[in-house]
Each structure stands twice: as C-alpha cells, then as structure tokens.
Amino acid sequence: MSMAAIRNEIRFILNGEDVALADVAPDETLLDYLRLRRSLRGSKEGCAEGDCGACTVLVGRLSGGKLVYEGVNACIRFTGSLDGCHVVTVEHLGDGSGKLHPVQQAMVDFHGSQCGFCTPGFVMSLYALWMREPKPSDAAIEKALQGNLCRCTGYEPIIRAARGISDYGKVAQDPLKRERESIVARLAAMNDGARVEINIDGKRLLVPASVDDLAAILEAEPKATIVAGSTDVGLWVTKFMREISPVVFIGHLDELKSVSEEDGVITIGAGVTYSEAFATLSKRIPALGPLIDRIGGEQVRNMGTIGGNIANGSPIGDTPPPFIALGATLTLRKGTARRTIPLEEFFIAYGKQDRQPGEFVEAVHVPVPARGSHFSVYKITKRRDEDITATLGAFNLTLGADGTVASIRIAYGGMAATPKRAKAVEKALLGRKWTQATVEAALDAYGEDFTPLSDMRATAEYRMLASRNLLLRFLAETQGGTAPLQISRHEAA
C-alpha cells in the first residue's frame, strides 16, 4: 500500500467560482459556510437537522466520469465533504440579466410562495427534479418534495408550478447543461489523487485518496468518526454539539459506491446512497422500492448511505430489518483484513455493534428472494413520508408444494433495542399450513419476541398491535384478491 500524497485544502466549485479552502473545521456545515463566510443568504436555516429543506442546494459530483447534480441539505452537509464537488445555490439560478429561471418564473406565476422562507429550498428541489425529469408525474413531484416543508401554501400551488416548469424553458438551455463540459474539466483538474488533511486548532479532517488509504487512516486513527452521508452525524454537531474530530469523509470514494450482483446476491458498497441503490434494489427486490421512497426526503436519500444506516446501529434504521429477513451478510474491513458476518449478528445491543476499533463497514450482501417466494416489507409512521419508523416489519416466506411454510424469516425495526428477528413467531409458523388460523395462532408469539417501548412516535401498545397486524396483512397479500390491502397515494402505473 503506497502512501498517498497529502494536500492541506479542499477544492470545489461554488456556483461559478473555484474555491480552495485550507481553513475548514471538520464540523463546519455547508450552510454556515454559505451564510456566514460567503454571505450567500438565499439558502435558509429552518431546522438544522435535514428535515425541512429550506437549505436545499445542489451538489454536483463526478462519478465514473459522469456529472450528477443532486439536492442536499446544506445544514447537515459538512464543508469538508465537498472536495471535488460543484455546489450550486439559489443565487446561481438567474442568468444575470434579471430574468427569472424557468423554475422561478413558474413558482411566481402559480403563486407558489407565501412567506417565502421555504421557497429557495423548493426552487432547488424542483430544479433538480426538472433537470432529471422535465415533465414529471405528480408522483415524481411529490417524491421530489418529500424533504421540503411549507407551512403556508398547502403545497397545491407549488405542485401546479412543478407541472408547468417546462413551459417556461428547456433543460438543454439550462446553464448547468450548457456548461457541463467545462465544469467536468474543472472538477477533473481539481482531482490530484491526494489525501486531504486539514488541522484547525487540533480539530482534524481527513479525506482519503482511496479505500486502501481509508483503511490505512483508520488503522492509525481507530477512534476517528467515519462520515459518509452525514445525515446522522450532521445532527451530532448541529443538535448535540458533540466533538467529532478527527473526521474521515468517505462519501466520495467511488470504490465504495458499486452495486453489483453475482449468483443472486446483490453487493452494495458502504458508500452507496439510497438514491444510488434505488434502481437496482427496486428492480431486483420490488418490495424495497416503496420502502426506500419513504426513507427521509430526497435530499437525505441523496446523502445518506445504506452502509451508514447499518453502521450506526440504530434500532429504527429502515434497511436492516428487510436485509436481515433476506439473510444478508456484512463485510467489515480492518487494514487489509476482511471478515463477513450475518448482518443480524452485527447488532449486539443498543448503541453497540460488532465493529472493532479501526474497522469499517465495506459492503453489505443482500440475497435476491428466491423465485416463487414471498417477500414484503411494511413501514409504519405517524406521517406517511419523511418520518422515522414507529414499527417496520419484513417478511420472507417460502411455501412448500403442500402449502406449508417451508421457510420464513421475519425481522422488525422499532420493536427492540436493535433490528431484531421474530424468532418465536417464525417458529410458530414454520412447517404449518399458511392459513389464517395458523397466523392467528402465531400472533401470541410476538409477546415472546418483543417488548417495545412507548415514545413520541408510538405507544408500546400500538407498536405491538400494528406489528402483529402486519403479519395479517402479509398473509392477505400472499392470498391475493381484488380488494385493496394497502392505502396508496398514487395508483400503480
């Protein structure tokens, strides 16, 4: 392993300008950088936790030679994670002539703003959507706006504006499209293959040059805070004001961003965001599509990684239960040594995972459900979208030719201190006929598996009842029929 060259500044493009920053603290947020250091005050702070979207900016990044712009929450994005990126704020939308951008003109004409505080964030989210999908469906619009709160309009005029943007201009004429080649060239020129190390009064940030370099850094700095998407760590800073130095940023490492499939097992690198994993997972394991659509808002899905969702060990992370139900495994790496363990064994207790100092999650391996098997996952929340799970159940069932349960794996989130299998329930079902009677008889076993808590999201009583009912819903879905079994926001296409 050769030692990477070291650079003591991060480099990125802010709107039209090349920036080299040597004085960036590891916990400085992009929003503070924009507002306090650059006096770019179009982006607003509404919550400082990635939930309201008033701070939405676009971050463009070269990935496999392609430049992709995504909306992110500047309030929980660390400035230090922007090496090699193009940051686009609302101030960059005008063409300088005073003429509004199509997104902006549509918002004005459809009366899409009232108090206006959330508006720059909406404009940026709609801008990202429009570039991706100039004529979006209502479902696509709602999905794109899951991470933007508006308290004034009731959203209806904003939706009308979103439908109409393309009547105001063509994506091909947008500056970010027209200037794409020069931006790509400028970003490529910034990438010297060096590791970045910055030390401000003893607070340090590191941006590894490669995964091998990351492994080397973590061996030397076993207590470092590993930051991929910062959708969790961001709040450690903005809400809890925790010291997180030294920080190692990994979200830029292309080697951790691959999604591949071999022998019916999908391998997802630790740096893969929800957005990046969506295409493959929703195609190969269709039940995961609607689930991912309900994790955070678009900005959070663009930043947050599946590896981070596992590594932080949260009992209410949304990907571990379905992955556990599918029998996923996890690869951890320390230096050059790797080990692969069943995912469920990674979660030891609340706040405690099977990760050694200096070790990092490298990839998760998710088996595609066998043909003819049934796999479903249901997430229950107070508000349908952009809400944290009250309870989430994942069910993976294979029936024998005689209609008995040949295999079943059930896992829940929100029901225990860790993502956890319902082993007693599984046992009560295994080998029995897959019928209403069998399932109803198995419901009592939930009491053996789980003793949920009451909190602001749900009472223990509701968690238990809804969790049991999810098994009944799963049964009904495997039995088919014409009546709807779930409420839906949009009829299936």
Add this chain to the structure above:
Amino acid sequence: MTKHTPNLKAEKILGGVATSQRHDSAHKHVTGTAVYIDDMAEPAGTLHACLGLSTVPHGKIRAMDLAAVRAAPGVVDVLTAADVPGENDISPTGLHDEPVLAEGKVQFHGQPIFAVIAETREQARRACKLAKIDYEELPFVTDIGGLDPLKDKLVTKPLRLQRGDAKEAIGKAPRRITGKMRVGGQDHFYLEGHIALAIPGEDHDVTVYSSTQHPSEVQHMVSHALGVSSHAVTVEVRRMGGGFGGKETQSNQFAAIAAIAAKKLKRAVKLRPDRDDDMTATGKRHDFVIDYDVGFDDEGNILGVDFIFGARCGFSADLSGAVTDRALFHCDNTYYWPAVNAVSAPLYTNTVSNTAFRGFGGPQGMVGAERVIDEVAFATAKDPLEIRKKNFYGPSGDKKGDRNVTPYHQTVEDNIIQRIVADLEKSADYAGRRREIAAFNANSRIIKRGIAMTPVKFGISFTATQFNQAGALVHVYTDGSVHLNHGGTEMGQGLYVKVAQVVAEEFQIDIDRVKITATTTGKVPNTSATAASSGSDLNGMAAQNAARQIKDRLIDFAAEAHQVAKDQVIFLPNRVRIGNEEISFAALVRQAYNARIQLSAAGFYKTPKIHWDRDKGRGHPFYYFAYGAACSEVSVDTLTGEYVIERTDILHETGRSLNRAIDIGQIEGGFVQGAGWLTTEELVWDDKGRLRTHAPSTYKIPLASDRPKIFNVTLADWSENAEPAVHRSKAVGEPPFPLGMSVLHALSDAVASVADHKICPRLDAPATPERVLMTIERVKAEAAK
C-alpha cells in the same frame, strides 16, 4: 424593479382591487433575495445570544453556577434576571405572570433562565451547555386530562356564555348524551424561527428588528424591560417567514433579551434560537378537554347544549383568556342552540404558556360543536350532514327572524351557510359518493373509506374591542410615486400587496407606483397585532383613508387651479381628467406640490358596530361572519390506522375578493394546516415534563404528499360582505383553517364503518394512525358486546 412608465391610455390600472396580483415579494422569494432578519448584513461587532433553558418542569432555583459559561471561549457576558434594568415581565395582558428571565423559580421545562452573549452563535450555544443549576424540584402537572376544570388552578378568569336554561332543556329533552372529547395542541412551525436583532443607539435608544406580528407590543415590552420610554424603542419588521399567531406575543422575549444585551454591551446583539429551543420555549395552540351534555329529539333536533371547555394554558396567562373566550364564541359553529350554557377553564399547567394560533381557540370550539352533531347523528341513525342542516342558524332575511341568536346574544345577520352547503353538496356529489363508499366498504375487508362535510362560520373582529383600530401613512412624492406604510405585518398572507392594491385603486395608479415599506413603530404608532384575520380589513381601510385625504386635497386643488367643479376632477387610470383636459397623475402631483399642497397623510380606521360586555356575556363582538364548507373523503387501513385523503372539495367565501389568487392560497394553506392539526401533528410530553416533539424529525406537519389527492377549492363568487368592509371583501386568514375538520369527520366515518355505523367512534384529535387504529379496536370491541 426598474422605473415604471405609466400607460396613460389604459382602461384599467395594473394591480387594482379584485385582481389576482402576485405576492409583492414573489420574485424575491424565488431568487433568495427577500431579506429576513437573519439575512440582514450585521453591524460590525454584532454579538450573538443563546438562551439557557430550565431542565425541570417546576422548581425553585437553589443555586446557579455560571462560572464555566462565562469562561467559555468567545463569551462576552451572561445575563440573568438581575440584568433586566426595568421590569422583568413580558406579560401581554399586564398580569405580571411571565418573566423575561426566570427568577427564583421555574414553571416549565424549557423556561429561559439566562442568556449567553458571545462573539459567535456557535460559541453562545456551546457555552450554554456548561451551566450548573441546582433546583429544588416541586410537584408538577403537564396534562389537563386529570384536572377538574371547575376546581383546579386557572391562569386567568373564565368566561360563561348562557342563553335560555340549558339544564332544563337538556333534562326535558327526549334524548340525552354526555361525553368528553380531547383535541390536541399544535406547534406553529413557521419556517423562519423566532429572531431579534437589537442595535443600540444614542441616549436610551434602541432599534429592534424583530420577527413579530405585533411590533407595537414588542416596542412596549422592550421599553418596560429596559425601563425607558416607548419613544426610545423602534421596532421594525419587513417580513416574517410565517407567523400563524406564533409571533403575536412570543417575539417579546427574544426582542427584550436582545435589547437588554445590546444596551448593556453597547454592541448589536442577535438572538436566533435553534429550532429545538424555539419549539421548546415558545407557546403553541391550546389543547382542550371538552365536556359536553346535549339534549335532542328523535329527529335529531338539538334542544339544549352544555359545554365545559378546559384548556391547557401553561404556566402563565399570555393570551389564554381571549383564546378560551373565542372557543366559547365558536361552540355554536353554524348551529343554533335553543338553550346553551358554555364555560371556559383556562387551566394552569407546568408547560410552556400557550398562545395565539390561527383561529385563536375558535377551531377548538367548533370541533366541540361538530362532535355534538356526530353524537346526535349516530344516536338517531341519520347522516351527520342531515343533522347539521337541521340545526343550522335560520337563513338571514327569514321573516320569522328566529333561530339566529348566538350564545353571546349577537344576532346573526349575514348567514349564508345553507347556500354554501347546498352548492357544495351538489358540486362534490356528496350523496352519490356516499353510496359508492358504502358499496366499496361492503367489498373491502381491510381498507375502509369515509366521507364528511363540515361547515364553518367564523366571527371577524378582535373580541377586545380596542384592538379594532388601525393606522396608515401614505406619502405621494413629486414624481407621482407613492410610499405606503401601515401597522399590519407581512407574514406571507399577502397583506402588503392587498393594501397596496387598495391604495393603487384609490389613486388609480398602477400598483408598481406604490412602494410597500417595512412595518415600523416609528411611522405608525400604537398598532394592533396582525391577527384575528383583521389585517386587510383594518389596514386596508386605514390606508384607503390616508389615500382619500390626499386625493381630496388634490381634487380641491385641481378644481380651484383649473376653475372647474370638484365633480369635474376624475381620477382615471394613471391620469386625471380635469374638466376637458387629461393630465398624468404625476403632473397633477407636481402642480399640487408647487402650490404647496400637503402630499402626505396619516390614515385611521376603527371598526364600527362592535361592543362586548364580558361580565354579562352579551354583546356584538363580531363585525361580521365568514362562511365556508369542506367535503373530504379518506381511505383508512384498518390493520394499521394509516390513511390518505382521497379528495377534498371546498366552497368558501371571501366577500368581493380583493385578490382571488391570494385568497385561494389562504384557503388551500389554511385547510392543509387545519387538517395537519387534526391528524399527524401531535405534541408529546414525557413523564419528566419534557416536550419530546420539538423538531421536524419528531413533529410532523403535512407534506406535499399529505394534501388531498384531488383538491378542489372554489370561492363563492356570489357572496359580498353585508357590511361596508374594504371594497366589501371579507377576511380570509383564519376562517379556512377549521375546514380541516372535514378530514377528522371523514376518518371518523371510515372508522364507524367497522361497526356498520351503529357506534359513534368518538375519534379524538390528533387522529394519528395510532389513534385511528385504537379507535377502530374500541369500536369493534363495543360492537362485539
């Protein structure tokens, strides 16, 4: 905006009244150039404050060790109650029950005790965490569920409304039901949190930029806290990033602390709490426990109603007296109660002091009325809509003239609810869809649908009569451009543009000629809060009055100078016809200036007709009423309680609308906010008295994907204000909010289907998926008995 060249041949001005003029700041909103207080360039040396909050819900402060706070990096000063030079009080009603900074004792978890002033905001926040406060903890109560509304401690005097003998009417009625309902509170969740920037001046002067709906009150509170005259304090606000009532009194504390620090340290001080601190330390919508007792006949005619409205007020009165009063004023909604007794109970709790929120108690009163309707409908096995219609106030103009007196003895003179509901029933196909839903439910085991139509009648005026006044200041410059200022504040509702439309209309000049300027106590004094939906009614009239004064002077001048009769001076679009001659408005203004005619005027308006005697519970507190109705359909998952709003149809009236686009925006937004209140917005306190829902991660306001899948909003074009309000328009801020009740009742209807509509679900609010599922389980269990 570039300089405007008026069209002197136009048939109509641009942006007059009754046009869908866009929001005056729309271009600035979408480009990020609209300046909110945190976006202003700070004066050199600006310091930043952070509040230290109580960590117990009730206790005596034994000792405060702030040494580590003072020693923390960047800290310049730490203020406590001892640093308040004037009165340590920001009680808006003069009850002296709410300190700027807690002294000796704390009464809720999250109460501000000290303020750290540091070079940066981050330093101030970090230093705050280092305080060591020793409390003697005292017993506390956070929930009103266990309180006795007639015996337990109140924060202010209760109100009783009485007409007829309710007890006797209920006792003699063929049927009777008593029950209890809970309806939750609501956080405002304005996207821009509270903020104040105080800049010290010479002498005692201080200028405070405050995100407030009530600059005059902030001015008075700051002057009290500083111990200086009001003339030393200037408060200014160009715009807020949302208010909804949350910035009517709650801005006082932040402004006072910033001003105290600024005067003490002789540097500008900015105080912008983090969202969690904002939600923890500022008041919210009152949650209520409503006890009801209703007598009725077999046909569903209600004969008598008895209500007790118990409200969680928190530790101090704030506006709770007026809020609970307004709950009683709306316990009739659109219904005539032949005999009624209603009492309020503004209950003391060890929680943040609850405050104004769009509707101001009115929606809670209406929710109680609608529950009573539901009870009677289920008891008589009739469609709730039939019971609603049966019990409406009599149509106004009805010769019989009965069934039109409210519980507060004001006669309803402008009732149009029958027509609103009839029109909506037809356009929403209520009857047809009810049949379709029944057919759907019969074939759907897990997903059930429900539908409901609920009416709204909302009283317009401050119930405190003295607040129904407003001032405005209009200058006309020699180039014919106009500077407009008034006491109303802009929080997104489009007040500024509406008032500008009124002024443009008055002078017959394009709206671009009218400059809308920031609200400041230095230009228009002693203003009322922009609240009670009164903004355009009051300030529109005051601005019109100012414009008319100038216009009258111009007419007098023109008639004399051009030797024509006054009625020969006619204001046409951007020009004035004087006899047979037409000159531009600007030219006339220039001539008037040369002739030394005063081109500036202060306008004034006070609402006529209103009076209110609280002790007697009688009067005419409302100038007029605004009406509307909504029909919502929902789908409910009976396994989990999850739901979706399939469709909502709204028919609402704003009189002769000043601006249809703005009014429809208020209706759409008000409805969704009202639906959020009754569905997913849940405030949760834990057993330690801590609010656990203090950020958007835990407190869930509606998203785009929560609005109705099909959402039809129509203005009742035929309506006009029976009173001579500004251009015969009606207020629109609050009245649409309770339209959200249609969602609660549609959910209730879907829940009722699991027991064949035989049991009143008594679905409380907020109807979270959890509450819906638990209600389904209860209804099923009762049906199985």
